[in-house]
Amino acid sequence: MFESWEDLKVPDTQVHLIALLYGFATILCIIFLQHFAWAPIQIRVSEALCIVALFSAVAIPELAAGCFVANLLCMLLFGTIPEGFYDVIFGSIATACGALWAFKFRERGVLFALMGFVIANAFIVGAYLPFIVDNSFYVLGSFDFSDTYFTKLAFGIFAIGISESLSIYVLGIPIFMLLKKLDYHQI
DSSP states (O other): OOOOGGGGGOOOHHHHHHHHHHHHHHHHHHHHHGGGGTSSSOOOGGGGGGGGGGTOTTHHHHHHHHHHHHHHHHHHHHTOTTTHHHIIIIIHHHHHHHHHHHHHTGGGOHHHHHHHHHHHIIIIIHHHHHHHSOGGGGEETTEEOOSSHHHHHHHHHHHHHHHHHIIIIIIIHHHHHHHHHTTOSOO
């Protein structure tokens, strides 16, 4: 169990590698899935790798760093300055919060522990996306949620919550089960 912040200083090459893979996968998602990887309805395959937070406290800063670097590179590659700074800073904070929750509550069960990523991303990312994405992303057929910040916020929380749940639970749990089957006690 997470006892102190000293636990975060444990070097772990495999977690570094997974954080690197997380960052690389995030960049690939944004390149190939485009707005489906950064708009209110987003599926980032890379989010499935966040399950490493269940195995190691080292994953907390590593995943946040992977998110930071990936979002920074994407901002520079796609020229989304200054709007991209929201994603660089607050997206990384959301990832760190989700990882901290997952590690802290891992003994309460995988589903509960991974809920931290869903909650953090839904509320944090959902709160800043209205400032950086076009109103057209808040229109679904005849439903227009772009009227006010609060309708965009509500839509964003709901849509990102569902999207993150798909990434974390549908894609992440099979990875968790595989790692558990391989008897990974500490990644």
